Amino acid sequence: MEFVRKLTALFYPERCPYCSALIEATQIACARCYDEIRSKHFPIPAGARGFRCISTFAYDGRVRRMILRLKYHDRTQYIPQIAELLRKDIQSAYSGEEFDFITAVPMYKGDLKKRGYNQSTLLAKELGKRLGLPYFDTIDKIKKTKKQHHLKYQERKTNLNGAFKVIDKDAVKGKRILIIDDIITSGYTLGNCCRVLSRAKPELICCATIASAQNKYPESTVI
Numbered sequence: 631m632e633f634v635r636k637l638t639a640l641f642y643p644e645r646c647p648y649c650s651a652l653i654e655a656t657q658i659a660c661a662r663c664y665d666e667i668r669s670k671h672f673p674i675p676a677g678a679r680g681f682r683c684i685s686t687f688a689y690d691g692r693v694r695r696m697i698l699r700l701k702y703h704d705r706t707q708y709i710p711q712i713a714e715l716l717r718k719d720i721q722s723a724y725s726g727e728e729f730d731f732i733t734a735v736p737m738y739k740g741d742l743k744k745r746g747y748n749q750s751t752l753l754a755k756e757l758g759k760r761l762g763l764p765y766f767d768t769i770d771k772i773k774k775t776k777k778q779h780h781l782k783y784q785e786r787k788t789n790l791n792g793a794f795k796v797i798d799k800d801a802v803k804g805k806r807i808l809i810i811d812d813i814i815t816s817g818y819t820l821g822n823c824c825r826v827l828s829r830a831k832p833e834l835i836c837c838a839t840i841a842s843a844q845n846k847y848p849e850s851t852v853i
């Protein structure tokens with residue numbers, strides 16, 4: 631297996647998610663980026679409209695550039711390195727909780743077709759492997775919405791009305807759920823997903839994201 635790993639690394643070398651420099655397969659970032667992201671790395675308590683949420687990074691600098699590449703430039707190869715950092719934060723922030731499964735904030739079908747992947751789903755599946763949790767799709771996005779970050783604060787509230795629907799209420803009832811998204815900003819996207827899920831009477835819903843941009847939207851912090 632070691633031979634196969636080395637051979638694969640020769641053709642598909644690992645790259646630093648934050649600056650694209652070549653790294654060893656065992657590293658989660660190059661030394662320079664690692665020092666910088668570690669110095670700022672702490673689980674940030676965020677608010678998803680009253681639901682518990684933690685984020686690994688503030689949405690800024692190298693982390694912001696990494697997320698943009700992950701979302702819009704097909705850099706899904708970063709997922710294992712990012713998942714490893716999130717796993718540690720989830721395990722420390724939610725150390726008293728046990729989850730039944732992990733899920734992700736969905737994309738509208740047309741948008742998913744265009745991008746070809748949902749980075750939050752890929753991340754949740756990778757986290758599931760590392761946390762020993764099965765992954766299930768639990769929510770459908772049934773309405774095409776405008777991008778939340780293009781809207782004014784008041785419009786953000788109504789843009790997502792009726793956008794999400796639970797796929798199978800019986801699969802959610804009484805369950806302890808961990809839901810993943812890439813970024814939390816105003817908290818309306820994750821918050822709406824949590825509210826829709828909560829109508830199906832799960833026992834617990836907790837959220838985790840790679841980054842939080844809530845420092846830019848202090849009016850929305852409603853923990």
Ligand SMILES: [Zn+2]
Pocket residue numbers: 646647648649650651659660661662663664
């Ligand atoms: Zn780097």
